[in-house]
Amino acid sequence: MSRLQSRFAELKQQNRAALVTFVTGGDPDYDTSLAILKGLPKAGADVIELGMPFTDPMADGPSIQLANIRALAGKQTLAKTLQMVREFRADDSSTPLVLMGYFNPIHYYGVDKFIADAKEAGVDGLIVVDLPPEHNPDLCEPAQAAGIDFIRLTTPTTDDKRLPTVLNGSSGFVYYVSVAGVTGAGAATLDHVEEAHARLRRHTDLPVCIGFGIRTPQHAADVARRAEGVVVGSALVDQIAKAESPQQAIDGVLGLCAELAEGVRSARR
Numbered sequence: 001m002s003r004l005q006s007r008f009a010e011l012k013q014q015n016r017a018a019l020v021t022f023v024t025g026g027d028p029d030y031d032t033s034l035a036i037l038k039g040l041p042k043a044g045a046d047v048i049e050l051g052m053p054f055t056d057p058m059a060d061g062p063s064i065q066l067a068n069i070r071a072l073a074g075k076q077t078l079a080k081t082l083q084m085v086r087e088f089r090a091d092d093s094s095t096p097l098v099l100m101g102y103f104n105p106i107h108y109y110g111v112d113k114f115i116a117d118a119k120e121a122g123v124d125g126l127i128v129v130d131l132p133p134e135h136n137p138d139l140c141e142p143a144q145a146a147g148i149d150f151i152r153l154t155t156p157t158t159d160d161k162r163l164p165t166v167l168n169g170s171s172g173f174v175y176y177v178s179v180a181g182v183t184g185a186g187a188a189t190l191d192h193v194e195e196a197h198a199r200l201r202r203h204t205d206l207p208v209c210i211g212f213g214i215r216t217p218q219h220a221a222d223v224a225r226r227a228e229g230v231v232v233g234s235a236l237v238d239q240i241a242k243a244e245s246p247q248q249a250i251d252g253v254l255g256l257c258a259e260l261a262e263g264v265r266s267a268r269r
Contacts, residue, residue, distance in 0.1 A: 003096040003124045004149055004172045007046055008207045008228060017224035019044055019264045020209050021257055022100065022233030023240075024051035024067035025084055026076025032246040033071070036253050037088050041095045043254040044261020047173075047209075047229065049127065052081050052101030059129045063234040066241060078105045078114070082121045089122035098125035098151060098172070103139065111139055115146050125149035125172040136169050144171060153177050154200065156192070163203050173207040173229060174200060194226050217263030224267035232260055 001009070011018050021040055026033050040048055053071040057064060085097060099118065106114050106128070118126075126143055133140070133152070140150040149172030156178070158166055167174065176196055193210055200208045210223050211231025223230045239252030 002147070002149060002172070003094065004047070004098075006094075007096050008173065011046065011228070015268055017227055017264055017267065018046040018207070018209065018229035019220070019224075019257075019261050020047040020049060020211070020229050020231040021045040021236060021260075022049040022051060022064075022211075022231065023236055023253065024053055024064065024071050025081035026053055026071035026074050027051075027067040027237070028070045028240055028243075028249060029074045029246070030076065030080060030084070032240075032249055033076075034084050034087055035246075035250050036240075037084060038091060039250065039254045040257055041092055043257035044265070045095070045257055047096045047098065049098045049100045049231070049233070050081065050085065052078055052099055052105055054102045054105055056104075057102065057129075061234065063237045063241065067237045070240075078109050079117075082117050082123075085118075085121040085123055093122075096124045097122065098127055098149075099123055100127040101129065103128050103131045106139065111142065115139075115143050115148065118143075119146050119148060123148060125151050127151045127153065127175060129153065133165050133168055140169050144169070149173075151175055156196065160199070160203075163200075167204050167206075170204070170206060173209050174204055175231065176200060176208055176210045176227075177212050178210050190222050190226070193223055197227050217259045219263075220260045221263040221267040224264040230260075230264055235260075 053068045053076050057068050143150050151172045152166050152170040153175050207228035209229030209231050210227045214232050215235040220230045236253050240249045243249035243252050
């Protein structure tokens with residue numbers, strides 16, 4: 001059983017949703033980013049998404065765009081992001097860690113080399129925003145053959161005709177993008193979240209994690225009552241943007257993570 005499968009199985013037994021947290025690798029600098037990454041599990045993150053910095057993150061709003069710019073200005077590379085995973089794994093062998101980003105850096109790095117290095121580093125899954133299922137042979141299939149889950153995004157515009165194609169070959173969990181827009185841009189109504197979750201459950205047995213626009217412990221709790229996972233990214237990244245020192249960035253992200261975790265954990269009590 002993979003780390004992702006084990007984690008979601010544990011949480012199902014506990015009757016609660018997962019808190020899935022996103023931060024960009026190398027934001028605002030390598031050492032601060034690594035300290036945040038290492039601190040997230042203790043602060044309550046059940047699954048971690050680590051962003052692979054890229055110059056053109058077209059699915060992301062201003063907060064994560066700026067996080068990419070900060071990381072790249074600090075000379076973060078895909079190789080350094082994989083090194084962060086190795087250093088994280090030295091202290092944590094149980095928390096699932098998923099790399100999230102775009103195909104261009106992986107293509108440049110070399111797909112076969114990337115998969116081998118990601119597996120060796122301790123990566124559990126990939127979310128590659130701009131690689132549709134028609135390109136499964138390019139990355140999805142070889143990654144899964146190596147034991148790395150490939151997690152698909154579904155959206156409000158993914159209709160019932162398209163959904164089986166999108167879900168074909170998915171593993172780990174399904175990431176439901178709850179708004180038709182970029183990261184951090186507004187939030188879906190809870191009625192919409194409930195309807196979308198029910199529709200996805202008719203198509204897949206995989207856990208459904210819902211993200212885009214979730215910023216507060218109360219909102220996280222509301223979504224946690226309706227889904228297997230709650231994804232928070234921009235709200236955490238904003239803590240780094242407004243910090244005046246590395247320690248303030250660390251404290252801001254981990255403090256908000258702890259508040260979100262309490263919201264998620266109390267949702268079904």
